[in-house]
Amino acid sequence: MGRTYNFSPGPAMMPLDALHEAQENLVDAYGTGMSVMEMPHRGPEFTAIRDEAVALFKELAGIGDEYSVAFIPGGASMQFAMLPLNYLGQGRSADYVNSGAWGYKALRQALAAGDAATAADTRRSAPARMPRPDECKWSENAVYAHITTNETIAGAQMKDIPEPPAPLAADMSSDIFAVPRDYTKFALFYAGAQKNLGPAGMAVVAFRRDFAASASPSVPEILRYSTYIDEHSLYNTPPCWCIYMTLLTLRRLKKEGLETVFARNARKAAKLYAAIDSSGFWRGTADPEFRSVTNVTFRLPSEELESLFVKQAADLGMTGLRGHRSAGGLRASIYNAFPEEGVDRLAEFMKEFERKNG
């Protein structure tokens, strides 16, 4: 069987030529006589991989020497816990935007580690939406404010980033490098790698050094941000393969240019939303103002039709279209590496499906 168009929310499609490069170098990486999975993590070959990945990430984000970038195991969920562990406790509180399932999951970890206030709440909004900046109520003494730029399950995306008085932290797992953003607005931002960057199990975390320096020193070393900065992500044996695959993806993003990637992403999303809006047969589940560029959520008139749609699409090589188990419905995740031809194919199939079942 050939490759499918995999619309999964993550792990998600990676650039095909990156997979081929990894395949060619799996056993003997670039003439070193060993696989990247076997390299000493402190040796010159892997150090070069890590350093280039950090440099490219910073270049693409447009952040300078005032930021550090770390590769931290445990995915974005680990960051939900690490962030409050590093800054809360002893009466300190943070502001959280409760924008959906992921914002809420982050908030719950803050409440487990310390105090948190809800700056805005759109978690249960239907159609799904994000708080606008002027709808957020910030506390006076928050040590940081946390947002989720894209709610992967709901398919809602922040278009305007709020500017709270406290340092801003963001979960950007599902839209990092997918839309234009000013990353210098953030004191800390992170992304689980498995959607736009590489394989699962790791987050890329960028922090402004002054913010990192203000973290609590009483956190166990492996969970302490400064550990990852001081040790350049080598406190423990790092997820070497994830870092390597992330590097291959970042190289391609740079080669193509983010403007080209943004334009293609916008086109891909517009094609699917146009298909959804073309008739009353389909119903988008996100408020049009906040529709996500990377996760397109929609419904059909019945769950039976949705199941039929998922099955027939899979038979045609388009997989992963079922919505999250908590939300139901349908979802097409179309991250940076998702090919535009796959979106065209899905839009065509939607027309055909409506003709037969509408």
Ligand SMILES: Cc1ncc(COP(=O)(O)O)c(C=O)c1O
């Ligand atoms: C916005 C967002 N945050 C966090 C996560 C959790 O990421 P991980 O599974 O890497 O912990 C996800 C996963 O889908 C997500 O979409």
